[in-house]
Amino acid sequence: MNASFSFSSFRASRFPLSALALAAVLAGCAVGPRYEQPTTAASVNWKEQKAAEGWLPAAPADALDRGEWWKLFGDAKLDELAGRVQVSNQNIAAAVANYSQAQALVRGERAALFPSVSLDGSGKRSGTVGGSSTSSPTNAFSATLGASWTPDVWGRLREAVSSAQANAQASEADLAAARLSAIGDLATNYFSLREADAEIVLLDETIQGYQRAFEITSNRYAAGIAAQTDVLQAQTQLVNAKAERVGLQRTRAAYEHAIAALLGVAPADFSLPAAQWTPTVPGVPLGVPSTLLQRRPDIAAAERSVAAANAQIGIARAAYFPNISLTASVGSNASRVKDLFSSANSLWSLGFSVAQVVFDAGAIAANVDSAKAAYESSVARYRQTVLTAFQAVEDQLTASATLAEQEGFRREASAAADKTEQQLLNRYRAAQVSYTDVVTAQAAALSARRTLVQLQVSRQTTAIALIQAMGGGWQAEWMGGGNAGAEPAAPRPAAPRTQ
Secondary structure, three states: OOEEEEEEOOOHHHHHHHHHHHHHHHHOOOOOOOOOOOOOOOOOOOOOOHHHEEEEEOOOOHHOOOOOOHHHOOOOHHHHHHHHHHHHOOOHHHHHHHHHHHHHHHHHHHOOOOOOOEEEEEEEEEEOOOOOOOOEEEEEEEEEEEEEOOOOOOOHHHHHHHHHHHHHHHHHHHHHHHHEEEEOOOOOHHHHHHHHHHHHHHHHHHHHHHHHHHHHHHHHHHOOOOHHHHHHHHHHHHHHHHHHHHHHHHHHHHHHHHHHHHHOOOOHHHHOOOOOOOOOOOOOOOOOOOHHHHHHHHHHHHHHHHHHHHHHHHHHHHHHEEEEEEEEEEEEOOOHHHHOOOOHHHEEEEEEEEEEOOOOHHHHHHHHHHHHHHHHHHHHHHHHHHHHHHHHHHHHHHHHHHHHHHHHHHHHHHHHHHHOOOHHHHHHOOOOHHHHHHHHHHHHHHHHHHHHHHHHHHHHHHHHHHHHHHHOOOOOOOHOOOOOOOOOOOOOOOOOOOO
């Protein structure tokens, strides 16, 4: 059913004024459900926190609050690259653009709460040409100023604004997640590259040792006190070590190319010279599990998606109620432009319209049910995101403790393998053992050294993964700081603020 009324006399203007008053009173009505943040299962402490004690020394908590978590590793080159990533990484740039778009959508939805005003004007000159009679040309000008407003009687527009705001906040969290991911990938690739550099240095030293062993066996063979197989075994060891070094160069190049892509430059235009690598493993302040709800941007984004879905329920319910629109216009018609501003030629009108759906075969109810189902789905995704985050932290805590304990054993094993290699090489020179024993000891020593280096970088990358699992120190202002265990908010990402 559609009903419309218009009034062109002053006596009837009281009704539209009454409609305005009624709209103002009803504007406080809202059909959307009150939003409550979904509950999640959060423990008081981390299950694996005790396992990590002693392996994760205390560190100043404000190091993560500032969000610059990569500085915990104390590597100036990494700090420089992290600054470049935040400016030039294309995934971050796309997230910034998405955030700006979400902010624009908020402004667009908010604009619907206010009246719209339009100005129309026209001019026409007409006459006759040819025939038995002629007439002088005539002019016709008109100007109309109109306004229309759809009062938010049932809260539909406000729910749309709330939904857009929640989506914008989710987009802000996505931006933080993109930033955290990009810098995390950078740090992981950077330390992997430095580990490749360390292995190359290790292989260079090993190749020098193998070269000396090859010369010794060649001299012994020339003197007739060693078999040719000794020379061949020494040569095999030497050539294999050189081949492994070439393979490490390829691996290093791949990490360098990955870093270039993260920096937003072509690999051909970027190079990272070899440098001394210090396998620093920083302490990571854990906090309590409830802190994770404020520190993980993906959790924040999932929760904001729940809020947006909740607002969509109110928008769907508003379709049950009539739409009310108010209009007003002032215009003038004249044959001369200067007469347009004469009150004698002015026309005005006030009006309103009401539209109500009488029968839709259950379409509105279906939309409401669909919105409710979408809300329940978003709640489930939010809770799963929280559980996955808890799992990631527990996994990294276990890995941190395990790798730290393993490093002590690997270091001891490497030292023992080095001694064994040297002793067997001395015994071979004294003709007490075969060269096969020397080869076996050399292979074991090299493997132990490389394993130790790889374990050291694994500890660093695990620390990076733990920091990422903890959210990297990010916290949005709109999340509030009243929750138990919440830490001070980190700076907002470098993007336009919501207006």
